[in-house]
Amino acid sequence: MIELILNGRPTKLAEQTTVGELLAEKQVRPEVVSVELNGRMLERKEFETTRLRPGDQVEVLFFMGGGV
Amino acid sequence: MISFNAQAFQQMLEHLGQQVPLEGCGLLAGEQGAVCGVFPATNMDHSPSTFLIDPAEQSRLCRQMRDCGWELVGNYHSHVETPAYPSKLDREMAFDPDAIYLVVSLADRERPVARAFRIRDGVVHEEELEIAR
Numbered sequence: 001m002i003e004l005i006l007n008g009r010p011t012k013l014a015e016q017t018t019v020g021e022l023l024a025e026k027q028v029r030p031e032v033v034s035v036e037l038n039g040r041m042l043e044r045k046e047f048e049t050t051r052l053r054p055g056d057q058v059e060v061l062f063f064m065g066g067g068v
Numbered sequence: 069m070i071s072f073n074a075q076a077f078q079q080m081l082e083h084l085g086q087q088v089p090l091e092g093c094g095l096l097a098g099e100q101g102a103v104c105g106v107f108p109a110t111n112m113d114h115s116p117s118t119f120l121i122d123p124a125e126q127s128r129l130c131r132q133m134r135d136c137g138w139e140l141v142g143n144y145h146s147h148v149e150t151p152a153y154p155s156k157l158d159r160e161m162a163f164d165p166d167a168i169y170l171v172v173s174l175a176d177r178e179r180p181v182a183r184a185f186r187i188r189d190g191v192v193h194e195e196e197l198e199i200a201r
């Protein structure tokens with residue numbers, strides 16, 4: 001297991017977990033969020049290839065918008 | 069029921085009033101069932117009828133609210149000329165099932181109307197809103 005910070009909270013994940021797998025575990029559709037990893041906003045195509053490491057700071061940000 | 073700190077509520081109304089004729093938007097901070105603070109954001113659309121928050125700004129504001137001991141509990145935006153109810157696009161873009169979606173109608177500039185909702189799978193559920201003095 002590894003421990004990282006997800007949206008400000010300590011979180012344990014299996015080693016070698018990718019960003020895409022994290023989203024799947026949290027039941028979050030990748031097309032409705034942005035993910036910031038250690039201060040860098042990831043491209044969506046990076047979700048499946050980016051593996052999380054101990055101590056990473058991850059922000060999963062739901063898109064916020066709308067209109068009349 | 070959602071309890072909304074009165075000072076934060078007033079700050080939100082002032083922010084939205086300043087954005088007219090454009091839609092204003094921001095983040096709601098607090099804890100489950102309670103809004104303790106508001107964090108105004110930039111409407112990237114600069115539009116009178118739509119809003120969009122930059123994820124990078126959203127991330128920065130989330131860090132600020134955590135420094136205050138709060139967490140993200142939802143977002144707010146204004147409807148400049150229409151009622152305080154989630155529009156079709158609001159419902160389609162309500163991706164966070166746990167978030168409070170607060171809509172403020174400024175159709176009557178002297179008497180803004182604020183209503184709070186949860187939106188899950190496009191289904192709107194209104195929450196009672198209490199302004200806590």
